[in-house]
Amino acid sequence: MLQAALFLSWVHLKRYWRILGELGIFRAGFLIAISTAGIVATSKPGFLTFQSVLLVFSLAGIHNQRNDRVLLSNLGLNKPLFFQLMYGLFLAPFAVFYMASVKYIPLLILLSGIFITSYQNKQIRLKFSRKSIIGFSFLPAIAWEWKSGLRRTWWMIAGIIILSLIFRNQMIVLIVSMVLISLMVAEYQMYHEQRLMIQALQKSPSGFLLRKTGLQLTFYTLTCLPLILTAVILFPDSYRVIVLVLVSSLLVQICAVLFKYSAYVQGEKTPFFMSLLVLLNLSFIFPPISPLPLIIIVIFYNKAIIRLKTVNYADNT
Incomplete structure (x- = not known):
């Protein structure tokens, strides 16, 4: 399971790198600079809890939009443990940073978010009645x-x-x-x-x-x-x-x-x-x-x- 998580994590990293390459040097550089500035700005004392909540929120959104569930099911990998390992690998730098900063509340939020998100094995689709106010009619x-x-x-x-x-x-x-x-x-x-x-x-x-x-x-x-x-x-x-x-x-x-x-x-x-x-x-x-x-x-x-x-x-x- 760990080997599969490592391999697919590497595949996703190559995919993201290819997407950055298709954006062009200027736009890719601008995106990297803005992302880095955002991470640095939220890594200051007082912002770590907000950063961890934002990471969990982003992770939940990405997980809900995954379109490789059929492939993972065929490989026997559509399981919470696989997602916990994969997301843990991606977010490990933040977890290490929280431990080094002795900030356990952001660490707890991050680990809890990974654990809970990994158990969502079906895409959430919200449906509303045409007459429902929440349907924005x-x-x-x-x-x-x-x-x-x-x-x-x-x-x-x-x-x-x-x-x-x-x-x-x-x-x-x-x-x-x-x-x-x-x-x-x-x-x-x-x-x-x-x-x-x-x-x-x-x-x-x-x-x-x-x-x-x-x-x-x-x-x-x-x-x-x-x-x-x-x-x-x-x-x-x-x-x-x-x-x-x-x-x-x-x-x-x-x-x-x-x-x-x-x-x-x-x-x-x-x-x-x-x-x-x-x-x-x-x-x-x-x-x-x-x-x-x-x-x-x-x-x-x-x-x-x-x-x-x-x-x-x-x-x-």
């Missing part, structure tokens, strides 16, 4: 991306908000949570609807974009409202930073809508825009590139208008 039809996206990720967003409120005394936690939610809801716009859904609104391209961006901005702001209010109340002297992060995240929501409709193809998905959205959402950290979202909006607004004109008036495309 109260949202307008034009916001179909939010209906679909929230059904998939509402529990992750709720978890982020709850953890942020628990660790509310750390401002960095609130800021990181706002950015994470921003990227999660921006990903909703990577899915393209059918052409008839656009034509049925009978709006001009500019009016259609105004409606979509307005809904995206409104729903994101409402989702993050508990975090925004908590940050403003607890850290009034740092309101400029909070406003900067909020404005950056709102600009990213506009960019997500414009990216979608500038490259619109009915029924398609454009996840490759997410790497650029990550860069744009973190532009407030790097002053030289902070105007980049505004430049992107100006460029892609015209592209989206042209594409929507084609969708509305040329049925043969």
